[in-house]
Amino acid sequence: xxxxxxxxxxxxxxxxxxxxxxxxxxxxxxxxxxxxxxxxxxxxxxxxxxxxxxxxxxxxxxxxxxxxxxxxxxxxxxxxxxxxxxxxxxxxxxxxxxxxxxxxxxxxxxxxxxxxxxxxxxxxxxxxxxxxxxxxxxxxxxxxxxxxxxxxxxxxxxxxxxxxxxxxxxxxxxxxxxxxxxxxxxxxxxxxxxxxxxxxxxxxxxxxxxxxxxxxxxxxxxxxxxxxxxxxxxxxxxxxxxxxxxxxxxxxxxxxxxxxxxxxxxxxxxxxxxxxxxxxxxxxxxxxxxxxxxxxxxxxxxxxxxxxxxxxxxxxxxxxxxxxxxxxxxxxxxxxxxxxxxxxxxxxxxxxxxxxxxxxxxxxxxxxxxxxxxxxxxxxxxxxxxxxxxxxxxxxxxxx
Amino acid sequence: xxxxxxxxxxxxxxxxxxxxxxxxxxxxxxxxxxxxxxxxxxxxxxxxxxxxxxxxxxxxxxxxxxxxxxxxxxxxxxxxxxxxxxxxxxxxxxxxxxxxxxxxxxxxxxxxxxxxxxxxxxxxxxxxxxxxxxxxxxxxxxxxxxxxxxxxxxxxxxxxxxxxxxxxxxxxxxxxxxxxxxxxxxxxxxxxxxxxxxxxxxxxxxxxxxxxxxxxxxxxxxxxxxxxxxxxxxxxxxxxxxxxxxxxxxxxxxxxxxxxxxxxxxxxxxxxxxxxxxxxxxxxxxxxxxxxxxxxxxxxxxxxxxxxxxxxxxxxxxxxxxxxxxxxxxxxxxxxxxx
Ligand SMILES: N[C@@H](CCC(=O)N[C@@H](CS)C(=O)NCC(=O)O)C(=O)O
Numbered sequence: 001x002x003x004x005x006x007x008x009x010x011x012x013x014x015x016x017x018x019x020x021x022x023x024x025x026x027x028x029x030x031x032x033x034x035x036x037x038x039x040x041x042x043x044x045x046x047x048x049x050x051x052x053x054x055x056x057x058x059x060x061x062x063x064x065x066x067x068x069x070x071x072x073x074x075x076x077x078x079x080x081x082x083x084x085x086x087x088x089x090x091x092x093x094x095x096x097x098x099x100x101x102x103x104x105x106x107x108x109x110x111x112x113x114x115x116x117x118x119x120x121x122x123x124x125x126x127x128x129x130x131x132x133x134x135x136x137x138x139x140x141x142x143x144x145x146x147x148x149x150x151x152x153x154x155x156x157x158x159x160x161x162x163x164x165x166x167x168x169x170x171x172x173x174x175x176x177x178x179x180x181x182x183x184x185x186x187x188x189x190x191x192x193x194x195x196x197x198x199x200x201x202x203x204x205x206x207x208x209x210x211x212x213x214x215x216x217x218x219x220x221x222x223x224x225x226x227x228x229x230x231x232x233x234x235x236x237x238x239x240x241x242x243x244x245x246x247x248x249x250x251x252x253x254x255x256x257x258x259x260x261x262x263x264x265x266x267x268x269x270x271x272x273x274x275x276x277x278x279x280x281x282x283x284x285x286x287x288x289x290x291x292x293x294x295x296x297x298x299x300x301x302x303x304x305x306x307x308x309x310x311x312x313x314x315x316x317x318x319x320x321x322x323x324x325x326x327x328x329x330x331x332x333x334x335x336x337x338x339x340x341x342x343x344x345x346x347x348x349x350x351x352x353x354x355x356x357x358x359x360x361x362x363x364x365x366x367x368x369x370x371x372x373x374x375x376x377x378x379x380x381x382x383x384x385x386x387x388x389x390x391x392x393x394x395x396x397x398x399x400x
Numbered sequence: 401x402x403x404x405x406x407x408x409x410x411x412x413x414x415x416x417x418x419x420x421x422x423x424x425x426x427x428x429x430x431x432x433x434x435x436x437x438x439x440x441x442x443x444x445x446x447x448x449x450x451x452x453x454x455x456x457x458x459x460x461x462x463x464x465x466x467x468x469x470x471x472x473x474x475x476x477x478x479x480x481x482x483x484x485x486x487x488x489x490x491x492x493x494x495x496x497x498x499x500x501x502x503x504x505x506x507x508x509x510x511x512x513x514x515x516x517x518x519x520x521x522x523x524x525x526x527x528x529x530x531x532x533x534x535x536x537x538x539x540x541x542x543x544x545x546x547x548x549x550x551x552x553x554x555x556x557x558x559x560x561x562x563x564x565x566x567x568x569x570x571x572x573x574x575x576x577x578x579x580x581x582x583x584x585x586x587x588x589x590x591x592x593x594x595x596x597x598x599x600x601x602x603x604x605x606x607x608x609x610x611x612x613x614x615x616x617x618x619x620x621x622x623x624x625x626x627x628x629x630x631x632x633x634x635x636x637x638x639x640x641x642x643x644x645x646x647x648x649x650x651x652x653x654x655x656x657x658x659x660x661x662x663x664x665x666x667x668x669x670x671x672x673x674x675x676x677x678x679x680x681x682x683x684x685x686x687x688x689x690x691x692x693x694x695x696x697x698x699x700x701x702x703x704x705x706x707x708x709x710x711x712x713x714x715x716x717x718x719x720x721x722x723x724x725x726x727x728x729x730x731x732x733x734x735x736x737x738x739x
Binding site: 049051052053054055066067068069070078079148151152156171172254255256257259266267344345346347349353357358360361362363364366 | 485486489490493509510512513514515535542543544545546547552553557558560561562565571572573574575576577581584585588589590592631632633
């Protein structure tokens with residue numbers, strides 16, 4: 001055995017000449033050099049800040065903020081809130097507009113992408129014009145357009161537009177009834193949970209049944225009944241019993257504006273509209289490319305098996321197209337999230353507006369604030385990519 | 401936005417890699433460059449604003465011109481860098497501007513935590529509110545429940561929170577990054593009230609689509625001592641800024657004007673002689689020539705002249721001297737003696 005080893009191994013050279021060892025050595029040196037550079041930059045920065053008598057460190061996050069913010073998803077006030085709280089308020093505002101934006105832009109983008117491939121000339125061309133106009137005008141311009149158009153078109157609070165069902169619209173935003181939870185709300189929540197579990201179980205059963213017998217079940221209708229019908233029925237029943245689980249606080253006229261109820265700020269609406277319509281144009285193109293990438297033979301084969309066009313799209317084309325669509329779709333989601341920082345131009349209190357705008361200025365701690373902000377966007381992007389990659393793997397072709 | 405990013409990036413790199421400034425560094429670098437860089441407002445009538453030809457005018461602008469005149473005997477050797485409220489201090493810290501003369505309130509945190517100094521106060525002000533007349537509001541105390549437009553990165557947004565808290569009133573704040581956006585939003589009806597320094601209110605009202613539809617409410621809710629800022633640590637540079645302003649005040653008090661300054665050189669009044677450098681070596685003590693004050697007054701005028709021309713009777717703003725009158729006339733402007 002031993003002779004065999006010594007025969008096959010190359011003639012002994014100094015390990016200094018081993019390319020693998022050398023490679024590792026150079027990489028270690030490079031990493032050390034980079035760490036050293038960052039260390040130098042950091043210590044130098046701290047030294048310079050101290051010499052210039054500029055405050056440094058992260059202690060400011062615990063100091064009282066002293067300013068107010070228009071949209072706060074957590075309790076925040078100038079009196080009690082710290083700069084750290086203001087950071088969270090801004091972060092949540094960014095996340096909320098991004099999440100809602102991603103939801104709507106996906107929907108709109110798919111709709112328009114599919115419309116572009118429509119055999120109907122009018123539909124296809126309207127979709128094309130949409131895409132060309134929206135993706136070729138800078139987003140900032142579109143945001144300002146939405147904001148000024150939305151603001152300009154809306155009436156002053158004293159002449160609020162009444163839209164029925166407790167909805168009002170004026171230049172201060174959209175007002176609606178605020179739900180107040182009654183004592184029996186838990187019954188409703190429980191019924192809803194039962195509905196969700198029931199739907200999931202039924203879906204599993206339906207799938208198994210189809211695989212065994214080929215018979216299809218009305219999953220959609222059953223889900224609707226379980227998820228909507230059952231809770232609504234319960235609600236009505238509870239209300240009749242005199243223990244209404246949900247009551248509504250309606251907006252009322254105040255001195256300046258409507259008070260009470262819930263208010264959606266025009267800044268939020270404008271930002272959401274701008275982000276959704278702009279990103280949808282790009283998603284539409286991605287969807288179109290994805291669908292075109294599925295070979296025509298697939299559609300024809302589906303047709304010859306007797307699937308209807310809608311079914312062909314849903315069961316054959318889209319699942320295959322998704323493999324092409326998901327990676328670029330992910331970058332559009334990331335774009336939307338990062339573009340939400342254009343909120344600064346229209347006064348929506350997102351992370352950049354609140355933190356890099358007001359907090360940076362009131363504390364003067366530019367380096368810390370910028371570093372934190374960059375870290376946040378990096379994290380949001382990485383997390384989004386992570387989940388989209390998981391989804392991508394699930395959608396990938398399963399080789400049999 | 402781009403401006404903000406540029407100045408922040410500039411500030412970051414500067415503070416990462418720059419080494420400290422030595423004494424007299426700013427004056428020397430200004431002399432070497434051949435001009436002064438002055439952080440100014442992006443456009444505030446009467447205080448700092450470029451006209452259609454790009455000539456800057458205003459009370460704050462005049463102070464920079466006066467500093468340039470004292471150094472170069474030429475008030476045009478200034479490069480104005482317009483800065484929005486939230487970019488201004490970073491620009492000064494990073495060395496992008498030599499002096500910030502842009503209706504900035506001197507406060508303790510700015511003085512001690514931002515690494516700045518406020519050598520003088522060139523305009524005593526306070527914060528006020530503007531509303532549309534048809535709202536029927538006549539006092540700030542009636543603003544409970546109002547929505548209010550204001551600008552980020554200002555003392556204004558802090559005072560606003562204080563005032564409503566102290567008076568137990570509710571409000572909705574809408575904060576914007578630039579004065580342009582803030583005022584446009586108010587003008588478009590987004591807010592019931594617009595708030596900033598009283599001086600700014602009068603200046604901004606001129607921009608409204610119908611200025612007469614708006615009134616300024618009587619309450620002044622804060623102290624806003626506005627003045628130029630310099631970097632902490634270069635005391636000589638701070639001295640120059642301080643004495644240029646004081647020379648303008650003393651000139652007004654002693655009756656030395658743009659028109660008569662050359663004749664005044666022959667005056668026998670010892671105070672005038674020291675001011676104009678015909679006696680003593682006061683200019684040399686701050687690294688300038690002894691006729692430094694003559695240069696300032698010859699090119700820019702005394703404080704009263706600059707005030708009247710830019711914001712007073714000679715301007716569209718028609719602001720009364722009020723607290724900014726000389727101390728001899730019941731105001732707060734008090735020139736410390738040259739001696
Ligand atoms: N004096 C206050 C406010 C100064 C301020 O920035 N005022 C606004 C409103 S009048 C302004 O001049 N904005 C012009 C700009 O940002 O370009 C401070 O120093 O924080």
